[in-house]
Amino acid sequence: MLPYVRLELRRLTRTPGLLIFTAVMPLLSYLLFTNITTITGQDKASAATYTMISMAGYGAIGALLNYAGGLVTDRSIGWLRQLRLTPLAPVKVVLGKGLAAMATALFPVLLLCVAAVVVNGVHLRAGQWLTIVPLLWLGSLPFALLGLAVGYLATSQTVQPVTFLLYLGLSIAGGLWLPLDILPGWLASAGRLLPTHAYADMSWEVAFGGTPGLRDVVTLAVWLVVFGALAVVGFRRSVRRVAVL
Amino acid sequence: MDAVELNQLSYAYGSVLAVQDVSLSIAAGEVVAVLGPNGAGKSTTLLMLLGLLPPRTGSVRLLGGTPQAAVAAGRLGAMPQVGGLLPRASVGDLLTFLHDVYPHPMPVAEALDLADLTGLAGRTVERLSGGQAQRLRFAMAVIGRPDLLVLDEPTAALDVSSRRAFWSSMRSYVAQGRTVLFSTHYLEEADDNADRIVVLDRGRVIADGTADEIKRRVDVRTVSIRGTDHDLSVLPGVIDVAQRPGRTILTTDDADATVLALAGTGLLRDLEVTGADLEEAFLTLTRQEV
Numbered sequence: 001m002l003p004y005v006r007l008e009l010r011r012l013t014r015t016p017g018l019l020i021f022t023a024v025m026p027l028l029s030y031l032l033f034t035n036i037t038t039i040t041g042q043d044k045a046s047a048a049t050y051t052m053i054s055m056a057g058y059g060a061i062g063a064l065l066n067y068a069g070g071l072v073t074d075r076s077i078g079w080l081r082q083l084r085l086t087p088l089a090p091v092k093v094v095l096g097k098g099l100a101a102m103a104t105a106l107f108p109v110l111l112l113c114v115a116a117v118v119v120n121g122v123h124l125r126a127g128q129w130l131t132i133v134p135l136l137w138l139g140s141l142p143f144a145l146l147g148l149a150v151g152y153l154a155t156s157q158t159v160q161p162v163t164f165l166l167y168l169g170l171s172i173a174g175g176l177w178l179p180l181d182i183l184p185g186w187l188a189s190a191g192r193l194l195p196t197h198a199y200a201d202m203s204w205e206v207a208f209g210g211t212p213g214l215r216d217v218v219t220l221a222v223w224l225v226v227f228g229a230l231a232v233v234g235f236r237r238s239v240r241r242v243a244v245l
Numbered sequence: 246m247d248a249v250e251l252n253q254l255s256y257a258y259g260s261v262l263a264v265q266d267v268s269l270s271i272a273a274g275e276v277v278a279v280l281g282p283n284g285a286g287k288s289t290t291l292l293m294l295l296g297l298l299p300p301r302t303g304s305v306r307l308l309g310g311t312p313q314a315a316v317a318a319g320r321l322g323a324m325p326q327v328g329g330l331l332p333r334a335s336v337g338d339l340l341t342f343l344h345d346v347y348p349h350p351m352p353v354a355e356a357l358d359l360a361d362l363t364g365l366a367g368r369t370v371e372r373l374s375g376g377q378a379q380r381l382r383f384a385m386a387v388i389g390r391p392d393l394l395v396l397d398e399p400t401a402a403l404d405v406s407s408r409r410a411f412w413s414s415m416r417s418y419v420a421q422g423r424t425v426l427f428s429t430h431y432l433e434e435a436d437d438n439a440d441r442i443v444v445l446d447r448g449r450v451i452a453d454g455t456a457d458e459i460k461r462r463v464d465v466r467t468v469s470i471r472g473t474d475h476d477l478s479v480l481p482g483v484i485d486v487a488q489r490p491g492r493t494i495l496t497t498d499d500a501d502a503t504v505l506a507l508a509g510t511g512l513l514r515d516l517e518v519t520g521a522d523l524e525e526a527f528l529t530l531t532r533q534e535v
């Protein structure tokens with residue numbers, strides 16, 4: 001499995017543009033949202049902290065969906081079939097891909113946190129940073145699985161619209177773009193059940209002095225299982241169909 | 246123990262039988278070509294051999310076990326016909342990765358040297374020429390020092406000089422006494438590079454022997470003269486007679502004898518003798534079988 005992670009990471013370093021692209025949009029949105037008073041309202045400091053977490057999560061999820069979606073290409077060009085003729089077990093390939101994807105999610109998280117401190121003067125205690133960064137990074141695991149599921153189940157024609165809809169839909173309805181409190185009531189209640197909300201809410205709690213709520217942890221765990229199951233279904237189907245010409 | 250044992254393999258795509266009752270044994274150290282025109286069932290046979298396609302009937306044993314066991318033990322190296330190169334990876338990335346995956350690999354530098362890719366380790370796959378990409382696929386297939394190497398039409402997309410460079414890499418590998426099975430639709434390639442040739446046509450094995458034995462059977466020529474109604478199928482060597490506007494075309498396996506006899510009949514006008522292309526040769530060969 002480690003050789004595969006190394007291979008994927010080497011590819012990433014060859015095209016850093018891909019990684020930067022997925023982090024630049026959240027960064028620009030962050031700088032824009034937090035420096036327009038009509039959006040932040042009176043409490044600029046809270047908005048800067050709150051939005052740092054939203055956009056870090058938004059960036060991490062984007063990186064994961066994008067990266068794992070590359071699996072569609074791996075399949076269509078026959079790379080996965082080629083791997084089937086090496087001693088590397090298919091399950092190690094998918095785990096390696098997932099681990100490499102997780103590495104890509106760290107970048108937007110760190111970038112947004114640094115921007116928050118440097119540009120917006122966000123101030124948190126060391127203990128809060130040491131909780132929030134791992135939460136934002138490792139808490140994005142369900143989205144890595146979602147990305148792998150899409151990568152296995154979509155085709156090269158459908159992968160982009162599917163990824164785009166999932167990314168935007170889950171982000172907006174989960175409250176990453178605008179706080180759920182200002183969305184219509186029914187949408188806000190539905191949004192609280194989404195993995196995006198549970199994921200970001202754990203860090204929001206920590207940033208504003210609390211601890212991650214049990215409800216969020218359970219919600220995210222349930223989605224982890226759901227997306228994991230989807231990825232397994234896709235993976236099995238891909239293994240069965242690998243020889244179809 | 247044979248390196249490859251195919252026992253009455255059959256496969257159908259829908260109702261089209263792609264492979265019918267193919268049986269084949271390859272001893273360790275043999276270099277065997279599977280020769281056949283497009284659509285003969287070569288790729289399907291190789292996919293079943295590699296364990297990527299479950300045969301409808303029949304069985305496959307590689308190196309004494311299942312294809313999956315041979316793959317898992319790193320004893321099989323395979324080069325697919327197309328694709329298989331991960332975008333944005335470099336030559337060195339891919340070879341290092343495979344080096345780390347096989348139990349008894351050769352050093353990356355040795356694989357580069359064998360495939361004549363030295364100096365290209367840092368190049369990404371997008372920037373390789375067709376010939377270089379194919380030699381990379383070859384390096385990827387041999388870096389694990391497999392006991393059995395399987396190549397599906399390794400030179401199908403290459404120009405003449407790339408093809409020559411490819412086979413020159415291949416020969417240095419074969420010289421180490423490896424078992425190799427490759428498919429091709431070039432008679433010449435099979436002749437130059439294999440100890441033994443298995444001819445597939447329409448999913449069946451129609452000939453199996455040394456290059457000389459096979460060539461003798463498919464060494465047919467086309468003798469064409471001004472059109473005539475005489476029955477020429479009785480002339481020596483003639484396998485087939487066809488009429489085209491103004492021309493009578495004879496397919497023969499002994500052009501000298503046919504032309505001599507034609508001269509004797511007084512019908513020799515506007516003579517043209519050409520080597521039949523391989524497709525034609527195979528058609529002739531199959532007709533003989535029927």
